[in-house]
Amino acid sequence: MRAIVVGAGDVGYDVARLLSLQRHDVTVIDTDADRVAAVRETLDVLAIVGSGTSATTLQEARIEDADLVVAVTDVDEVNIIASMLAERVGKPADLTTTIARVRSAEFTGSDSVLRLSDFGIDHLIHPEQSTANEVVSLLRRAAATDIIEFCGNRVQLVGIRIERDSPAAGLTLVDLARRSPLPFRVMGISRGVRTILPSGGATIQAGDQVFVLVETGRVAEAARVLGKEAGRLRHVMILGGTSVGARVAAGLSGRPRKGGGMEVKVVEADRARAQALAETLEGVLVIHGDPGDIDLLAREGLAETDALVAVTADEESNLVSCLMAKHLEVRKTVALLSKSAYIPISQSIGLDAAVSQKLAVSREVLRFLRGAHVRSVATVPGLDAEILELVADPGAPITRAPLAEQRLPSGVLIGAVVGKRVEIATGQTVVQPGARAVVFATPARVEEVEPLFSA
Template identity: 45%
Template structure:
């Protein structure tokens, strides 16, 4: 597939890295030589130095015969303009990063189709929504809704005193016959394991468990963790994502959240104080330990650090954890920091680039792909696929299928009902199937559904 990416920043680079590794024909356009040099030196892709809104430069980059044009510069207007021009030039699908609610909101006067854009993505909003989900599951480091929210995948870190340490997955299932669940992936000391029934769990494993949404609280108890209600939240950083998280929590009809938000810019803090009537907005340095203690961080249920300084996010979350805050979440952009952050004791980390990649991926995959989600901290993905009538996946029960190595089928959604998969399960035409696999197995698995 021929893919043109406009913008060689953090998100553009990450997408180019992932898509080129999957053997797509990728070209990256940017007006700055520095970011392009990084792409050229590290990735097997073509690069073009030029203006994203220049018809000549877009034609020279090959937009006219692109299967997908992805516009992810840091400027909304540039993304929209280059997307419009690209569509007119012949790009089959246009995906644009647009953060302004004037264009991406439900009441926007212009729809994406009016602008020639097939898909608008908003990585910051996706990441903010993920943080809001994490606050509703206090024990989980990851919460992913699947099958129209009828199933959830949760990530749990096993503590040193977990009752599951040393227990095989077969024994784990036998201990709790009344709960239907499946362990689909394990992160262990930097390794990713797609497990079988004989593998034994170890302390500090990051365990990913799939179950029906209503069974998740019971599954959490089996790991030795306790689900506690979170009510008070402190947010460090009020620009972009911090403000979005505050808005999402204020709009939550199921709970009355107590929210403090700390923002260093006086004018922005004042604007947020006027807009967010239910939030206590403070003007100050959100990484200042004295300020955090003075404002009662030790009395908070959750601490969310989403400033632009990711090292400070990690350090302030560690301090919050030391003060026995129940849940800490840090915004982290460097991939190397993600497994490290959980190893040193943070409850969860969020990455905007991963959110963007997850949104875009399902439009790149072949076949009827419902969603693609990358699991943070391990090299595995969750893919929700729809079985094409007559495809190989529908021919035999799962135990008789020759599935690729590094892949496991977790659940099936059929006519509105969900099933956690066993060896006897059968996939029928048009069923939606949830699969967990290593990157090396993705293409092989996708072909089974075509």
């Protein structure tokens, strides 16, 4: 497949890296010569200095042969125009997929006069909003280290860290199931740098990060089986009034406060930005000050805070702030990180959870690499696998017999089937035509999954 990536910033670079690793023919366009030079030196792709709003530059990138155009600069208008040009000078619209990063409510709001389809954009990505939604979900489910939604949020993949005193530590999955019916399916275990595809005889160890697939609404029950009490987070401090920080605050303050609800504080260094947030975030206390000033945070009650969310533009500061919070016994810490090297080690050094804007874009791009039957694709830092949501064709191989009778490839595990109801998969489960399934696959087996769902 030929792909053009417009924008070589953090997000664009990561998309180009992902596509290159998948052995696709990739061309990157950016107006910044230094960024283009960095792409040329580190990735096996073609990189061009130019603007995505220039038909000449797009033709130099061979837009007429492109199957996928991903416009992810920091400027909405550039991404929109690049998508329009791709439709006009590239392949016919039904042969080229355009994905654009657009953040303005003028285009994304429900009451927008203009639709993205008017500009030739097939799919919209809003990394900041997706990241904020993930943070809100993590705070609403205090026991989780990761949460990813599937099938219209009817099923969730939840990461849970196994503590030394957990009743599940030392048990095999069979022993765990014998103690009580499991309301979930273990999809994978991350142990150090290893990813373990679970079998009945797999043993859960202290320090493992266990990823379970559970029906939405039963996360607390699943956490309890694994020795985690969900609890309620009542006091949240957000470091950084960035786009992500503001959206997290709005997401928390905009929900009904049952039993007292959450009290939210935002610490922002820029006075004008702090003033604007104070005027727009109802029910949120906005503090003008340096998010990296530990004395300030202590005076504002960090030690009494239940959760700290560090989403400043300085990810090293985010790490340090979260580590300091854990030292003060803050129950949950979430850090916004962008460097790929930081995310896998974040939990091993003491953080509870890490989020990344780049992952939201990568997941959307992966969906188009996996085929027509794939509705979503997720990757989890530290877990060497992909989790796919697929829909089954009538007559597809996966629909012909119960799962126990299917010869699924080694490294492929079906976790849940969603039709009229949610069914956590067992050997007796039958995937009906039109149903959706959530499938765990190791990298070597990903390409073998879609044919199972295709007629």
